[in-house]
Amino acid sequence: MILSRRRTYLLALIAFLCISLQTQAQNPMVLWYAKPAANWNEALPIGNGRLAAMVFGQPGREQLQLNEETVWAGEPGNNVVSGVYEGVQGIRKLLFEGKYKEAQDLSNKIFPRKAAPTSNYGMPYQTVGNLLLTFPGHETATNYYRDLDIQQAVVKVRYQVKGITYTRETFASLPDQVIVVRLTASKPGSITCRLGLNSPQLIHRVQTEPTKLVLTGVSGSHDNKAGKVKFQAHIVPKVEGGTLTSTDSTLQITGATAATVYISIGTNFKNYHDLSGDESAKAGSYLPAALARAYPAAKAAHVASYRRYFDRVSLNLGSTEAVKKPTDVRLAEFAAGHDPGLAALYFQFGRYLLICSSQPGTQPANLQGKWNDKLAPPWDSKYTVNINTEMNYWPAEVTNLPELHQPLFSMLKALAETGRESASAIYHARGWNMHHNTDLWRITGNVDGGFYGMWPMGGAWLTQHLWQHYLFTGNHAFLREYYPVLKGAALFYADALQEEPSHKWLVVAPSMSPENTYQSGVGVSAGTTMDNQLVFDVFTNAIRAAAILNTDQPFADTLRCLLNRLPPMQVGQHNQLQEWLQDWDKPDDKHRHVSHLYGLYPSQQISPYANPELFAAAQNSLVYRGDKSTGWSMGWKVNLWARLLDGNRAYKLIADQLSPAGTEASGQNGGTYPNLLDAHPPFQIDGNFGCTSGIAEMLVQSHDGAIDILPALPDAWPTGEVKGLVARGGYVVDLAWAKGKVTHLQITSRLGGNCRVRLHSQVAAGGKAKLTPARGTNPNPFYQNAAIQPPLISAKATIKKPVLAPSFVYDLNTKAGATYTFSGK
Known part of the structure; x- marks a missing residue:
C-alpha cells in the first residue's frame, strides 16, 4: 500500500512537472517561478489602469498588496510660491556676469531644499493596504508553481497539499473594474481560508457585513497639506459549496469546492481640484455587474479586452532551452548565456505594464506605474518629468498602443491650467510652464529646491x-484639441527667454542640465544644450501645428524670429556634444542623466546623414558617460545607441539591464528584479518602458526622413520576426529577417502618401507594390524635420565623421488602408 501510494505520488509529480514545462515551451510570454515571492520585488504585478495589485503567491498566506490610482497624500492645491521674481532676476544677472557659485547660492536661498511652511514639494502616491488569504495547513505545500501570463494578464499559483492540487487565478479586470481571485481544488470541499485586510494608513478601519469585508481609510498628510482622499475597499467572496461566515474583521470560507473573491476600490476623487465624490458608492458600483457574471465569462471578457491591445505586436527573436527555466534563473544566466527569448519577453513585459497602468480615462503611469506598497515611496512615486514620466510613454506609439497615451494628454490639459500660475508668479510670463515634478494635484512650482528644482x-x-502622437496618427481633430496646450508652452518661452551677453543668443535662464553639475555643487546655469533643443522643438511644433490648422500665423511668425536666435549645438574640445553653453564637459563624468543627448533621442535633431559631426559628437559623449548606471538611464541608452545605429552596443545595455538587481535599497547600480521590474535601485518603472522602446528602435526607426528597417540589429539576433510596430505617418510594419537580412517586409498604410523606406539589404516588391529610388526630400508631411543651425565646432576638436553602412532608399506610393509586401533577395 505504501509503495503504491509513493508510485502514484511520483507519477503525479512527473505529470505535473511535464505539464508545467510544456506550458512554458508552448507560451514564451510567461514569467514563471518554482517558489513563492519572498518580498515585494519577487511578487507579480497586475492592473487595469485604475486598480493595481502585487500578488505574492504564498501557499499558506496569500498577500495581494493593493493600489488605487487616486490614493495620494494631501489635498487639492498648487505649490507655487509668490514673491520670487526679483530673486529669479538676480540669478539671471549673476549667471550672465559669470558668477556661477553666487547664482547657485542665491537659487538655493530663494528655493530652499526643504519646502517652506506655506508650500510643498509634492505629495506621495500611497498604498491602500493588503488583502490576506490564510489557508491553514498549506505551509507544507509541495510541487509549487506560479506564473504571470502576459498574453492573458492572469497570475496563476498552483501547488499540492496532501495529494490535493490547489489553484489560484488572479487578474485585474479591464471591463469589470475589479480585481478577481479564483480559488479551486482538485477535490470537492477542500477550500478553507480566512480573508482579512490591513493598511499602513494612519486613519483606517476594517469591518464586515454578512458577506462583505470593508476597509475604510483616508490618505496621509504631507508637508503643509492635510490628507483628504477618502477610500474604501470592498471584498466580496462568491462561494460554491461550503459556508461563508464573518467575524468583526474577517470573513471565513469553510469547505468550499470553489470560491471567487472580488475586490473593488473607490475614492472621493473626481479631479485634481474636486474631492466631492462618494468613495463607498463608487466602490460598490462596480460589484453588481461583476458578481452577476460567471467566472469563465468574466475571465474571457477580461482576456479579450486585454488582448485587444497586447496582440497588436508580436516579437520572435528565437528560442533556446532557457525558456524551460524559471524566469529568475533565466535572468541570472542572461549575460553569460544565449536567451533571445528573454529579451522578447522583456520587450512585451513593458507593453504589458503600460496596458495595466495607463488605460484611457485613468491617471497616467507614475514613477512606479501604479504599484507601490508604501506611504512614503522613493521620490514620492510622483511624476518626475525631467526624463522619467516621458520614458513611461516612449513605447506608446511605436509599439501600437496609442490610446494608452491619453492619460498623459489629459494631465497635460490640467497642467496647462495650473501652469499659468507658475509662469506668471515666478517668471512674469504668459502661457504655462512647470518644473521637474508634478503629482495628482497637478503642481507646477519648484520641487526639491534651487538645485534639482531649478528647471522650468x-x-x-x-x-x-x-x-509625436500627431506624427504617428495624423489625427487633425486631436491636434486642434491640444493646440492650445502647445501654444501655451511656446508662449511661455517666447516671454521667458533671456539674451545672453556673449553672442546675444536667447536662452532659458535660470535652469540646469537636469541634476548635473559643472562645478562642485553648482548646476544652475543659462542656455544648457537640452534647454535649447527643447525650446527648438516647442517652437517648431507650434509653428507647424499653426500652419496645419491654418491659425495664429502672426504668432508663428514671432516664433520663427525667436527660433533663429536660439544657440546652435556645439562640439567641444573633447570632441563631445557640449552639455552647457560653455565648454565645461568633463570626459570622466559618469552622471546618470545624458540630457544633452535629448536631440538624438527622443527628439530628431541629430542625423547621421544631415549633420554627421553632431552625430559623431553625440556618440563620443555617450561613450564618455559610460554604460552601467541606474536602470532608467540604461534604458535611455538603449534608445540612444539604437539611434547611433550600433545594435551591438544597444544589446550590451539590454544585457546590463537584464542582470539581477541586488538587495540594496538605494544606489545607481541598475539591473532587474526577479519579477522583471526595473531597479534604480529601488524600483522605478521607467527602465522597463525605456528598454521596450529601445528594442523597437533597434528594429524600426522613422524619425529621419524615412522608415529605417533593421537600423541597429545586433549580432545576437541574426534571425527573427516582428509584427505590428508603427512608424510615423501611420505605417504598420511587419518584417522577418535571417542572417541579418530582410526576408519578408509588409507595410500597411493607414493614412496613405509617400512611404520612404531605408533598407540595408535588397528586397523585391510583390503584387502592386512598386519601389522607386528616392530623390530629394521626402514629400510626406509627417517626415518633414525642421533644419537645425550648423553646429559650432571647437578649434580644439578633431571630430571624425561616422562611417555608415551602405543602405538603399526607396519611395513607395501608398493608399490609405492598403498593404504592400516585399521579399528578400
Missing part, C-alpha cells in the same frame, strides 16, 4: 508627446 522645462518636454 517640464512642460516643454511633455508637449513633445502631443506632437
Whole structure:
C-alpha cells in the first residue's frame, strides 16, 4: 500500500512537472517561478489602469498588496510660491556676469531644499493596504508553481497539499473594474481560508457585513497639506459549496469546492481640484455587474479586452532551452548565456505594464506605474518629468498602443491650467510652464529646491508627446484639441527667454542640465544644450501645428524670429556634444542623466546623414558617460545607441539591464528584479518602458526622413520576426529577417502618401507594390524635420565623421488602408 501510494505520488509529480514545462515551451510570454515571492520585488504585478495589485503567491498566506490610482497624500492645491521674481532676476544677472557659485547660492536661498511652511514639494502616491488569504495547513505545500501570463494578464499559483492540487487565478479586470481571485481544488470541499485586510494608513478601519469585508481609510498628510482622499475597499467572496461566515474583521470560507473573491476600490476623487465624490458608492458600483457574471465569462471578457491591445505586436527573436527555466534563473544566466527569448519577453513585459497602468480615462503611469506598497515611496512615486514620466510613454506609439497615451494628454490639459500660475508668479510670463515634478494635484512650482528644482522645462518636454502622437496618427481633430496646450508652452518661452551677453543668443535662464553639475555643487546655469533643443522643438511644433490648422500665423511668425536666435549645438574640445553653453564637459563624468543627448533621442535633431559631426559628437559623449548606471538611464541608452545605429552596443545595455538587481535599497547600480521590474535601485518603472522602446528602435526607426528597417540589429539576433510596430505617418510594419537580412517586409498604410523606406539589404516588391529610388526630400508631411543651425565646432576638436553602412532608399506610393509586401533577395 505504501509503495503504491509513493508510485502514484511520483507519477503525479512527473505529470505535473511535464505539464508545467510544456506550458512554458508552448507560451514564451510567461514569467514563471518554482517558489513563492519572498518580498515585494519577487511578487507579480497586475492592473487595469485604475486598480493595481502585487500578488505574492504564498501557499499558506496569500498577500495581494493593493493600489488605487487616486490614493495620494494631501489635498487639492498648487505649490507655487509668490514673491520670487526679483530673486529669479538676480540669478539671471549673476549667471550672465559669470558668477556661477553666487547664482547657485542665491537659487538655493530663494528655493530652499526643504519646502517652506506655506508650500510643498509634492505629495506621495500611497498604498491602500493588503488583502490576506490564510489557508491553514498549506505551509507544507509541495510541487509549487506560479506564473504571470502576459498574453492573458492572469497570475496563476498552483501547488499540492496532501495529494490535493490547489489553484489560484488572479487578474485585474479591464471591463469589470475589479480585481478577481479564483480559488479551486482538485477535490470537492477542500477550500478553507480566512480573508482579512490591513493598511499602513494612519486613519483606517476594517469591518464586515454578512458577506462583505470593508476597509475604510483616508490618505496621509504631507508637508503643509492635510490628507483628504477618502477610500474604501470592498471584498466580496462568491462561494460554491461550503459556508461563508464573518467575524468583526474577517470573513471565513469553510469547505468550499470553489470560491471567487472580488475586490473593488473607490475614492472621493473626481479631479485634481474636486474631492466631492462618494468613495463607498463608487466602490460598490462596480460589484453588481461583476458578481452577476460567471467566472469563465468574466475571465474571457477580461482576456479579450486585454488582448485587444497586447496582440497588436508580436516579437520572435528565437528560442533556446532557457525558456524551460524559471524566469529568475533565466535572468541570472542572461549575460553569460544565449536567451533571445528573454529579451522578447522583456520587450512585451513593458507593453504589458503600460496596458495595466495607463488605460484611457485613468491617471497616467507614475514613477512606479501604479504599484507601490508604501506611504512614503522613493521620490514620492510622483511624476518626475525631467526624463522619467516621458520614458513611461516612449513605447506608446511605436509599439501600437496609442490610446494608452491619453492619460498623459489629459494631465497635460490640467497642467496647462495650473501652469499659468507658475509662469506668471515666478517668471512674469504668459502661457504655462512647470518644473521637474508634478503629482495628482497637478503642481507646477519648484520641487526639491534651487538645485534639482531649478528647471522650468517640464512642460516643454511633455508637449513633445502631443506632437509625436500627431506624427504617428495624423489625427487633425486631436491636434486642434491640444493646440492650445502647445501654444501655451511656446508662449511661455517666447516671454521667458533671456539674451545672453556673449553672442546675444536667447536662452532659458535660470535652469540646469537636469541634476548635473559643472562645478562642485553648482548646476544652475543659462542656455544648457537640452534647454535649447527643447525650446527648438516647442517652437517648431507650434509653428507647424499653426500652419496645419491654418491659425495664429502672426504668432508663428514671432516664433520663427525667436527660433533663429536660439544657440546652435556645439562640439567641444573633447570632441563631445557640449552639455552647457560653455565648454565645461568633463570626459570622466559618469552622471546618470545624458540630457544633452535629448536631440538624438527622443527628439530628431541629430542625423547621421544631415549633420554627421553632431552625430559623431553625440556618440563620443555617450561613450564618455559610460554604460552601467541606474536602470532608467540604461534604458535611455538603449534608445540612444539604437539611434547611433550600433545594435551591438544597444544589446550590451539590454544585457546590463537584464542582470539581477541586488538587495540594496538605494544606489545607481541598475539591473532587474526577479519579477522583471526595473531597479534604480529601488524600483522605478521607467527602465522597463525605456528598454521596450529601445528594442523597437533597434528594429524600426522613422524619425529621419524615412522608415529605417533593421537600423541597429545586433549580432545576437541574426534571425527573427516582428509584427505590428508603427512608424510615423501611420505605417504598420511587419518584417522577418535571417542572417541579418530582410526576408519578408509588409507595410500597411493607414493614412496613405509617400512611404520612404531605408533598407540595408535588397528586397523585391510583390503584387502592386512598386519601389522607386528616392530623390530629394521626402514629400510626406509627417517626415518633414525642421533644419537645425550648423553646429559650432571647437578649434580644439578633431571630430571624425561616422562611417555608415551602405543602405538603399526607396519611395513607395501608398493608399490609405492598403498593404504592400516585399521579399528578400
